[in-house]
Amino acid sequence: MAKRHDAIVDMYEKLPVPFGLVRFGVAPDHPEVKNCQDRFTEVASSPRFNFIGNFDMGKVGLLELRKQYDAILFAYGASKDRELSVPGEHLQGVYSARAFVGWYNGLPEYASLSPDLQSGDTAVIIGQGNVALDIARILLSGVERLKTTDIAANALDTLSSSKVTKVHVIGRRGPLQASFTIKELRELMQLLDIQFKPVPLHLLPGLEQKLPRAQKRISDLLRNHSNHSSNDNRLSKSMNLDFLQSPISFNADSDAGNKLASITLSHNRYKNGNDLFDASAGVESTNENDTLKTSLAFRSIGYKSEPLPGMQDLGIEFDLRKGTLPNVAGRVVNGGNAIPGLYCAGWVKRGPTGVIATTMEDAFSTAEIIVSDWAGKASGKPGWEALRSRFPHATDWDDWLKIDAAEREMGRAKGKEREKCSSVDQMLNILR
Ligand SMILES: Cc1cc2nc3c(=O)[nH]c(=O)nc-3n(C[C@H](O)[C@H](O)[C@H](O)COP(=O)(O)OP(=O)(O)OC[C@H]3O[C@@H](n4cnc5c(N)ncnc54)[C@H](O)[C@@H]3O)c2cc1C
Ligand SMILES: NC(=O)c1ccc[n+]([C@@H]2O[C@H](COP(=O)([O-])OP(=O)(O)OC[C@H]3O[C@@H](n4cnc5c(N)ncnc54)[C@H](OP(=O)(O)O)[C@@H]3O)[C@@H](O)[C@H]2O)c1
Incomplete structure (x- = not known):
């Protein structure tokens, strides 16, 4: 992250589409809960935010990622x-x-x-x-x-x-x-x-x-x-x-x-x-x-959350019993000492309980910690720019907007709010 006022935030997502459990967990008859997607979309409209989808964080190598960013926030939920x-x-x-x-x-x-x-x-x-x-x-x-x-x-x-x-x-x-x-x-x-x-x-x-x-x-x-x-x-x-x-x-x-x-x-x-x-x-x-x-x-x-490959290389001892990253107020710690530049939020921070509102509150509090750690510090780290050419199949926010429009269109034809793509290939085909 560079100086606080021009920090660039890159968000990596395993699938080509965003929203995690809000899209793939919240029950379809709870559309009101999905309104939090609007808040997310508002954030994504900032020119200082990059959505990078179709990208498995485990595959890039965390040591490599660490070199390109000042701060890494783990918020990958519980996928077991x-x-x-x-x-x-x-x-x-x-x-x-x-x-x-x-x-x-x-x-x-x-x-x-x-x-x-x-x-x-x-x-x-x-x-x-x-x-x-x-x-x-x-x-x-x-x-x-x-x-x-x-x-x-x-x-x-x-x-x-x-x-x-x-x-x-x-x-x-x-x-x-x-x-x-x-x-x-x-x-x-x-x-x-x-x-x-x-x-x-x-x-x-x-x-x-x-x-x-x-x-x-x-x-x-x-x-x-x-x-x-x-x-x-x-x-x-x-x-x-x-x-x-x-x-x-x-x-x-x-x-x-x-x-x-x-x-x-x-x-x-x-x-x-x-x-x-x-x-x-x-x-x-x-x-x-x-x-x-x-x-x-x-x-x-x-x-249940699991560790990502390569976490140990960063000095992280994932707590397998609790299924969480050891942390103090969102700073990832080892033996009680914060590992500089590593943070966590959401279910991988607290364990797999809590509704969206509690998860958001928790994310805001980790964000404040990151801001306080980095206030006034400058950095020339390149972030996604250093990785982009190696991941030609990664998707960005505009790609999501195209998939979103296509899903809504498929839904309209059936009198439904949306028909979700059932495979990653179907999502990527919309973009080809
Ligand atoms: C079935 C179910 C229904 C729910 N219904 C409600 C509800 O109606 N109302 C409510 O308020 N709360 C509900 N919740 C709770 C709510 O969904 C959670 O509080 C919230 O989604 C947790 O957020 P999170 O960011 O920690 O995890 P997630 O929402 O799971 O987000 C984690 C993200 O990380 C991505 N990811 C995972 N691994 C990788 C990787 N290796 N590389 C890159 N990206 C990765 C995932 O694809 C996902 O997008 C529900 C939960 C479940 C399980
Ligand atoms: N509409 C919504 O707002 C909504 C919808 C879905 C999910 N969520 C939220 O998402 C979170 C996760 O929900 P969840 O239902 O997966 O988990 P949860 O709320 O933690 O419930 C897990 C249940 O499993 C039981 N259990 C655990 N281990 C067991 C064992 N070995 N044998 C028998 N029973 C066992 C627990 O009982 P014990 O208490 O005895 O351990 C508890 O009843 C919760 O915070 C939930 O509120 C919210």
């Missing part, structure tokens, strides 16, 4: 998923939430996932975060609700012939420990033609119980719903929040088969002395098990 480490979790019919979400959002990596929504009527989602609720909502919504969104065309086709009518979202702890938020819970409860099954009232505190605001609202909503819901058999679909259960194995249809047929779940109880209304309460297995028949399951227990 956490695993349960129980037998059978890779059977056919068990999908990671990341893959399924990527599939319905048109992420090229998962365009050919082809999840089997036809073999059975029951889907089981392990984990009770907002991603789990997104998946439940997409499975139960019905295509009428989704068909004008930017959902991928092949996902809409598969969902239109889906046989799934029952969804179980399974948490290892109780309702007061679940990590979903009230807005997403309410949205699921309000879906048409779906019976949202009552929650056992003994797991919910009385109205008089003092709780943090977010937990209180969730608890009141679930209690109110559970007190008043009736078994309406005219409703063709059902949604179950199942608490205090953990999968101990995913089972195949025969000894030799590799297709999911059932899940064995252990029942859990609160650890001795733990308050069941405390968000941090822990559980243990009771050793009582149940088997749930299903041919379709999703593992939705969180995403």
Whole structure:
């Protein structure tokens, strides 16, 4: 970076298109969330900002990049998923939430996932975060609700012939420990033609119980719903929040088969002395098990960041346990000492939790640190100019605008907001 007032910012992106999880994670029926793209577009219009897409940061060599820039900010998110480490979790019919979400959002990596929504009527989602609720909502919504969104065309086709009518979202702890938020819970409860099954009232505190605001609202909503819901058999679909259960194995249809047929779940109880209304309460297995028949399951227990190749050459010891870059307020550190010129923001800084607003706040605070470190310092480092000729297939912001226009046009023809390109080749073909 040169003097603060004429700093040049280059942003590298693996795919030819920008927006990360806002494009490939946020559910298609949440278009209002995608408004943050406008803010990004505003930033991108600055002549001092370069978008460089179709560029895998791991491939350039971080040592090389370090030579060309005064500061490097790592904000590459979490592109792996956490695993349960129980037998059978890779059977056919068990999908990671990341893959399924990527599939319905048109992420090229998962365009050919082809999840089997036809073999059975029951889907089981392990984990009770907002991603789990997104998946439940997409499975139960019905295509009428989704068909004008930017959902991928092949996902809409598969969902239109889906046989799934029952969804179980399974948490290892109780309702007061679940990590979903009230807005997403309410949205699921309000879906048409779906019976949202009552929650056992003994797991919910009385109205008089003092709780943090977010937990209180969730608890009141679930209690109110559970007190008043009736078994309406005219409703063709059902949604179950199942608490205090953990999968101990995913089972195949025969000894030799590799297709999911059932899940064995252990029942859990609160650890001795733990308050069941405390968000941090822990559980243990009771050793009582149940088997749930299903041919379709999703593992939705969180995403995971990994180190980039060459990080060690820069003195970075990635924290594999937490899945984050060791940092103090966004400065990457080794043994407590800041490594000059290296910064981080977003999920790779904090871990894979937080909504867009928290991620933005966090990015602003790292940006302030970078500015304070570099204020008044001049530099003649060339940045992208030194690398450009070696990466003829890299895309820039104008290329994105062309892909954007083509996607909107393809969408218009189908009455949709946009039809996303399903492969990197399709994106690059638009530019040829
Ligand atoms: C399924 C899902 C749904 C969500 N829905 C909502 C919602 O409705 N509302 C809300 O507020 N929040 C939502 N969130 C949370 C929100 O998406 C995150 O808080 C936010 O996107 C995290 O930002 P990030 O920059 O850390 O990571 P990301 O958004 O993942 O951005 C990381 C970027 O780095 C790029 N990258 C990765 N590896 C490389 C590499 N090697 N070289 C170059 N580039 C690379 C990626 O392609 C990506 O563009 C959702 C999250 C998920 C997982
Ligand atoms: N609409 C939205 O605003 C929206 C939509 C999607 C995502 N997001 C955000 O994106 C972030 C990531 O969401 P997420 O759902 O992937 O993660 P998350 O919020 O961290 O939820 C993960 C869930 O998996 C459970 N889990 C973890 N390990 C487990 C194990 N070994 N066995 C069983 N269960 C396990 C957790 O339970 P424990 O608590 O017991 O560990 C928790 O219920 C969150 O901050 C979320 O709010 C927001």
